[in-house]
Each structure stands twice: as structure tokens, then as C-alpha cells.
Amino acid sequence: MKLSTRHLLSINDLSRKDVLTILQTAVSFKEISERPIKKVPTLRGRTVINCFFEDSTRTRLSFELAEKRLSADSSNIGKSGSAMAKKGETLLDTIRNIEAMRPDILVIRHSAAGAPAQAATATRAHVINAGDGMHEHPTQALLDLMTINEVKGRIKGLKVGIAGDILHSRVARSNMLLLKKMGIDVIVAGPPTLLPVGVEEVFGVRTCYDIREALPELDVLMLLRVQRERMGEQFFPSAREYARYFGVSNESLKGCKDDLVIMHPGPVNRGVEITADVADGPRSVILGQVTNGVAVRMAVMYLLLGDGPSE
Amino acid sequence: MTSYFITNGRVIDPAAKMDAKLSVHIEHGKIVSVSQSKKAPDGATVIDAAGCIVAPGFIDMHAHLRDPGFEYKEDIESGTRAAAAGGFTTVCCMPNTNPVNDSTSVTEYILERARQVGAIEVRPIGAITKGLAGENLAEIGDMAKAGAVAITDDGRPVMNSGIMRRAMEYAKAFDLVVISHCEDLHLAAGGVMHEGNVSTELGLGGIPAAAEEAMVARDIMLAELTGARLHIAHASSAGTVRLIRDAKERGVAVTAEVTPHHLTLTEEAVSDYDPNAKVNPPLRTEADKRALIKALADGTIDVIATDHAPHDITDKEVGFEDASFGMIGFETMLPLALALVHDRALTMKRLVEALTSSPARILGLEGKGTLAPGKQADIVIFEPEHSWTVQAERFASKARNTPFDGLRARGKVRYTISRGKIVYSS
Ligand SMILES: [Zn+2]
Ligand SMILES: [Zn+2]
Numbered sequence: 001m002k003l004s005t006r007h008l009l010s011i012n013d014l015s016r017k018d019v020l021t022i023l024q025t026a027v028s029f030k031e032i033s034e035r036p037i038k039k040v041p042t043l044r045g046r047t048v049i050n051c052f053f054e055d056s057t058r059t060r061l062s063f064e065l066a067e068k069r070l071s072a073d074s075s076n077i078g079k080s081g082s083a084m085a086k087k088g089e090t091l092l093d094t095i096r097n098i099e100a101m102r103p104d105i106l107v108i109r110h111s112a113a114g115a116p117a118q119a120a121t122a123t124r125a126h127v128i129n130a131g132d133g134m135h136e137h138p139t140q141a142l143l144d145l146m147t148i149n150e151v152k153g154r155i156k157g158l159k160v161g162i163a164g165d166i167l168h169s170r171v172a173r174s175n176m177l178l179l180k181k182m183g184i185d186v187i188v189a190g191p192p193t194l195l196p197v198g199v200e201e202v203f204g205v206r207t208c209y210d211i212r213e214a215l216p217e218l219d220v221l222m223l224l225r226v227q228r229e230r231m232g233e234q235f236f237p238s239a240r241e242y243a244r245y246f247g248v249s250n251e252s253l254k255g256c257k258d259d260l261v262i263m264h265p266g267p268v269n270r271g272v273e274i275t276a277d278v279a280d281g282p283r284s285v286i287l288g289q290v291t292n293g294v295a296v297r298m299a300v301m302y303l304l305l306g307d308g309p310s311e
Numbered sequence: 312m313t314s315y316f317i318t319n320g321r322v323i324d325p326a327a328k329m330d331a332k333l334s335v336h337i338e339h340g341k342i343v344s345v346s347q348s349k350k351a352p353d354g355a356t357v358i359d360a361a362g363c364i365v366a367p368g369f370i371d372m373h374a375h376l377r378d379p380g381f382e383y384k385e386d387i388e389s390g391t392r393a394a395a396a397g398g399f400t401t402v403c404c405m406p407n408t409n410p411v412n413d414s415t416s417v418t419e420y421i422l423e424r425a426r427q428v429g430a431i432e433v434r435p436i437g438a439i440t441k442g443l444a445g446e447n448l449a450e451i452g453d454m455a456k457a458g459a460v461a462i463t464d465d466g467r468p469v470m471n472s473g474i475m476r477r478a479m480e481y482a483k484a485f486d487l488v489v490i491s492h493c494e495d496l497h498l499a500a501g502g503v504m505h506e507g508n509v510s511t512e513l514g515l516g517g518i519p520a521a522a523e524e525a526m527v528a529r530d531i532m533l534a535e536l537t538g539a540r541l542h543i544a545h546a547s548s549a550g551t552v553r554l555i556r557d558a559k560e561r562g563v564a565v566t567a568e569v570t571p572h573h574l575t576l577t578e579e580a581v582s583d584y585d586p587n588a589k590v591n592p593p594l595r596t597e598a599d600k601r602a603l604i605k606a607l608a609d610g611t612i613d614v615i616a617t618d619h620a621p622h623d624i625t626d627k628e629v630g631f632e633d634a635s636f637g638m639i640g641f642e643t644m645l646p647l648a649l650a651l652v653h654d655r656a657l658t659m660k661r662l663v664e665a666l667t668s669s670p671a672r673i674l675g676l677e678g679k680g681t682l683a684p685g686k687q688a689d690i691v692i693f694e695p696e697h698s699w700t701v702q703a704e705r706f707a708s709k710a711r712n713t714p715f716d717g718l719r720a721r722g723k724v725r726y727t728i729s730r731g732k733i734v735y736s737s
Binding site for chain 2: 090091092093110111112113114115117118132133134135136170173196197198199201202203
């Protein structure tokens with residue numbers, strides 16, 4: 001089995017068939033994670049380098065565990081932990097240096113949109129985008145879809161709401177692309193300051209300001225982290241006001257479907273976009289998302305390398 | 312001194328309302344005659360311009376030569392050679408050098424350096440405010456006397472409207488045009504490309520057209536208030552065109568320029584995060600592009616200027632968001648502008664006018680932008696139909712930051728003659 005794409009830079013790289021293959025493979029890899037000895041020899045002898053030019057704890061740990069469970073040799077380079085990526089050396093210089101060490105997969109997280117795509121031009125390795133600026137975070141969207149499929153038992157015909165800081169969110173962009181690709185109806189919500197221009201046209205989604213308006217029809221509600229720093233940039237006046245008009249509490253869930261599921265890519269900002277009773281309540285599948293993250297990343301790495309040797 | 316007889320070409324000199332098959336005779340660095348004669352005078356070298364347009368040498372009223380201070384990107388020698396290869400005989404250089412051209416010493420340095428190593432002539436443009444800081448007026452009078460032909464804080468708009476007003480008033484005393492890089496920095500904050508569908512898709516910070524238009528509107532109002540001459544640099548949006556058209560109809564002393572890249576490309580050029588398509592103002596929409604072409608054709612926009620902005624590869628290879636703004640323009644200007652003529656969106660006469668007599672008039676460049684007998688022999692000879700492939704590695708510029716590398720181009724400069732001497736031929 002193999003994917004139709006060489007890199008995973010954007011959800012746009014994947015066909016519907018690729019997505020289904022990843023989900024199927026992830027389910028079987030998830031089973032490995034439930035075993036006492038969580039390791040298979042699948043990627044023995046393969047080298048994966050995690051290039052986290054932007055700080056990350058959770059995504060990086062998830063990738064590292066996925067690599068270890070597949071028996072790959074993995075190394076990490078970080079923002080400051082490496083002599084590389086210093087001032088004066090360009091991103092491409094750094095990638096060319098890494099390339100000289102013949103890696104099989106580069107996992108790249110960068111604060112600048114497009115950085116993984118640029119890196120892919122300078123390496124023969126497969127590049128996985130682990131989050132680039134405000135652009136995309138495709139493995140997050142895949143793990144979200146895996147979770148939805150797991151909980152709902154289906155994908156097509158569902159209605160998913162995404163609420164919060166859509167403008168700055170790479171998770172929202174990847175999810176809008178992936179969910180639409182797989183036949184899911186998507187409604188995005190947030191204060192007008194945090195909805196990107198043209199979002200309806202570009203992603204084929206519906207928008208509203210207050211997610212409560214759309215709540216009764218939703219099967220899944222995905223909440224996004226709203227960073228408090230956005231207040232300083234005048235996107236909204238206060239966390240209190242955000243929570244009051246745009247956040248979700250148990251109170252606002254009145255009138256929703258009985259089986260509405262709450263998701264959040266984390267880290268959760270309790271009391272802003274979501275109250276603690278919702279985040280930790282019975283509808284929440286937030287921790288299930290984290291578990292699926294490892295399985296999805298194992299699947300993507302396995303499928304990118306395919307059965308044969310990498311070119 | 313050499314004498315040339317340029318014959319068999321179509322001579323276009325909009326300043327003299329001339330467009331005919333004529334011969335141009337030059338000697339001692341000056342134009343001797345433009346006539347129907349087919350016979351070369353004794354001692355003159357014949358240049359056969361069959362299939363070519365013979366026009367006054369192009370004037371680029373907006374370029375960055377990076378000298379002094381950023382010679383690793385470009386310098387006066389390489390920049391003027393690149394300009395000569397693009398058909399230019401006069402280039403006006405922007406003051407955002409290091410040190411900033413906000414004083415006679417820098418203005419004089421540029422002029423002196425150009426005299427020593429320049430392939431063509433350079434006319435410096437001085438800063439509006441000291442250090443381009445937007446706070447205190449630079450010594451505008453001194454710079455004008457030293458040879459500055461306009462003032463601008465290009466790249467760093469004068470956000471303080473009170474200072475912009477004073478600059479406009481003061482510039483009147485020296486009959487200098489004030490060139491405005493229109494950008495409301497608060498509206499543009501965090502932006503790296505046009506704000507629209509493509510920026511939303513790519514997750515890149517957007518610069519709305521309103522960031523430009525708000526400042527165009529402000530500066531037009533200040534031009535009305537002060538009676539100063541205002542020139543809008545690199546117009547990029549349909550809204551800017553509307554504001555300029557309206558101001559001109561009301562008789563405001565406003566002129567404008569547009570770059571070849573804004574006439575040619577849209578936000579789509581950024582789609583693969585090509586840092587060479589990162590410019591300020593950003594490439595906008597198809598509708599904006601069409602409005603700019605129409606405005607250039609009907610004279611609402613007066614001038615084509617390159618905004619030649621050379622950068623070293625390290626300024627561009629750092630990822631789209633961190634990359635410097637700007638692309639080089641000298642050596643691709645002609646085929647890009649000619650594409651509009653080939654598409655019948657622009658007449659050849661308008662094209663030549665926008666590159667010669669219009670900038671000369673706006674900047675008050677005496678004797679430039681025309682082929683009138685007695686004037687300095689600054690001439691370009693270009694072949695509109697010649698097809699070639701743009702190869703950035705062969706540019707005379709030190710820089711390679713162009714999105715047009717590999718482009719199949721139509722229209723090539725054959726000769727550039729500056730002060731009676733051939734400074735470029737192909
Ligand atoms: Zn500018
Ligand atoms: Zn400029």
C-alpha cells in the first residue's frame with residue numbers, strides 16, 4: 001500500500017482513497033498501541049528527523065512515539081537546540097544539511113506558512129507537515145477524522161461545527177479541507193474579526209458568528225484554542241466577553257443533539273472557548289483524539305514510505 | 312566622438328508627436344537630426360533598425376540601486392548595467408539606502424559614483440524625513456540643489472498626516488514632486504500578501520487593498536490642501552485607480568505609476584509560496600490587474616516604473632513570511648509591458664510615452680524623454696517581435712529575485728545608447 005503523494009504538506013495532497021487508506025491503517029496501528037509491547041519492526045533501519053523549528057510538546061511527542069513504535073531511527077532538531085537554523089543560515093541551508101545525512105522522512109513544524117513545502121524542494125526524503133504557521137496541520141485533521149469515524153461509525157453526511165479563532169488556525173484550515181473532501185457539511189463560527197476573508201468561497205463552508213445558532217444541527221463540535229494574546233491585537237476585547245458571546249458552556253449546549261460530540265485539538269483554554277465542565281464532560285472525546293494522533297502518524301509514515309525503498 | 316545613423320526603424324517620440332519610419336543621426340553625444348533621409352552621413356556608423364522601434368531611452372522613476380550600504384544586493388555599477396540591458400538611459404534611485412539619502416552628501420555620492428561607474432545616468436530621489444523615520448523633515452532644499460529630482464519615504468510611508476502636509480507644502484518651494492508609497496501601516500500590519508481568497512487558503516497574513524487606498528485618498532486630499540504635486544508610487548488596486556481618476560477629473564495635481572509585475576501577475580503567483588512573488592504593495596486580484604491596465608491605457612496612470620528591488624538569495628530563501636519584499640525589474644520590464652501591446656490592451660505610443668516623456672515631465676527632467684535635435688542622445692532600439700527566454704542567471708543585475716525566470720518573452724532590447732554611446736547591445 002502506498003499513497004498517491006510523495007509528501008504530506010497539505011490535505012490537498014491526498015485523494016479520498018488516500019484518506020480512507022490512512023484511516024484503515026491507523027485503526028490497525030492503534031491496536032499495537034494497546035498491546036503491552038508497543039512496537040513493530042515495520043520501519044526498522046529507516047531514519048526520521050523531527051524538525052521542530054517552532055516549539056511543540058504534544059505534536060512532537062506524538063510523532064516521536066509513532067516513530068519508536070514503528071522501530072524507526074529518529075532524531076530531533078529544535079528551534080535553539082541545534083547549531084543549525086541559526087541566524088544567517090536559511091531554512092533551505094538547514095534542510096540541505098539534513099539532506100546530506102540521508103533521512104527517509106522529515107517531520108517539519110515551522111512558524112512560517114509554506115516552510116515544509118519549501119523544504120520539500122530541497123530533499124529526497126518524504127516531508128510531513130507537522131504544522132506550518134497559519135497554513136495547515138494535516139495529521140491533526142486526519143486524527144480528528146479518525147476520531148469522528150470511531151465515535152460516529154460513519155463519515156458521510158455528518159455536520160461538523162468548528163468554532164473559535166479560525167483566522168489564525170492551521171487546524172481549522174486542514175479540517176475544513178479534509179471534512180469537505182470526505183463529504184461532511186462544515187459550519188465555522190467565531191467573532192467576525194477571527195473569520196478569514198473569503199472563507200466560505202475558498203473552503204466551501206458556511207459561517208455564523210455565534211455557534212449556538214448552528215448547534216441543533218451539529219453532530220460534532222470542534223472548538224479551537226483562542227489565545228489570550230489575540231486580545232492585545234484587538235481581535236476581541238476580553239476573555240470574559242469572548243467566553244460570553246462565542247464560547248461554549250453546558251448552558252449553551254441546551255437544544256443540541258443527544259449524541260453531539262465535543263472535540264478540541266488542545267491545549268484547551270478552559271474558561272475562554274470552552275468551560276471546564278464541557279471539556280471534561282461526557283460529550284468530550286479530547287483524550288481519544290490524542291490517542292488516535294499516534295496511530296494516524298504511524299499510518300502516514302508507514303504509507304509514505306510504502307513497501308519498497310524510498311527513492 | 313562616434314557618430315551613428317539609425318535607419319529603417321519605426322521612430323516613436325511621443326513628446327514630439329512623432330511616429331514614422333525615420334532615421335536618427337547622432338553625433339558628439341547629441342541628436343543631430345530625425346529625418347526621412349536613408350543615406351548615412353560621412354563617418355557615421357549605420358545601425359540597421361529594421362523591425363525595431365527607435366525611441367527615447369527609457370526613464371525608470373522608481374528603482375532601488377542599494378548603493379550605498381547594501382552593495383551585496385546591487386550597486387550603482389551593476390544596477391546601471393542591468394538598467395541599460397532593459398533599455399533604460401536614466402534611473403531614479405530610491406533613498407532607502409544606508410545611510411539613507413536624506414542629505415547632500417549621499418545625494419552627491421550617488422551622482423559622483425554614477426559618473427564614475429554608471430553605464431547610464433542616475434538621478435537620486437531624496438528622503439522626505441530624516442532617516443525615513445517619519446518624524447523630521449530632511450534637508451529637502453539642499454538635496455534638490457545637489458540634484459535630487461523628487462522626494463519620497465518609499466518603503467516607509469509617512470504615517471503622520473501633519474508631517475506629510477508640511478513636506479508637501481515645503482517641496483513646492485523647490486518644485487519637487489512628492490512621491491508617496493501609500494500604505495497604512497496599521498491596516499497592513501502582519502501582512503505579507505494581498506488579503507483575499509489566496510491569503511486565506513495559504514494561511515498568510517493579508518494586506519487589504521484598503522491599506523493602500525486609505526493613504527491614496529489622504530494624500531490626494533493633502534495635495535488639494537497644499538497645492539503640491541503628488542505622485543502615487545506603484546498603484547496596485549482598482550480602488551486606487553478610481554481615486555486617482557476622480558482626483559485628476561477635479562484637477563488635482565496628481566500623477567501615478569504602475570509596475571510591470573502589477574500589470575502582469577495576480578495573487579495567484581504566490582500560490583506555491585514563491586518568495587520572488589512577495590512584493591509591496593502585493594500582487595492583487597485579476598480585477599485589480601485589469602483596472603490597472605485600463606488606467607495605464609487611458610492615461611489615468613501616467614508611468615510604468617519597475618520598482619526594481621534587488622535582494623540577495625539569503626533575503627529570499629528564508630521562507631515566504633520572513634522573506635524581504637521586492638523583485639528585480641529592469642531586465643524584464645520591456646517584454647512584460649509589450650505583452651499588453653501584443654494583446655492590444657495598450658498602444659505602442661502609450662507604452663513609449665509611459666516610459667519616456669511622462670516620467671520626464673513629472674520629474675522635470677530637462678531635455679530627457681525626447682529625440683528632439685540638439686538634445687542628449689539617449690536612445691533605445693528594441694525589437695517587439697523577437698522571442699527569447701528569460702534566464703535570470705544571465706542578468707547583469709547582481710540579484711536573481713524574479714518570478715519571471717524561464718518565461719517565454721516577446722520583445723527584446725537591441726541597443727541602448729546613453730549620451731551618444733552604445734552601453735548595451737544584443
Ligand atoms: Zn514602495
Ligand atoms: Zn520602491
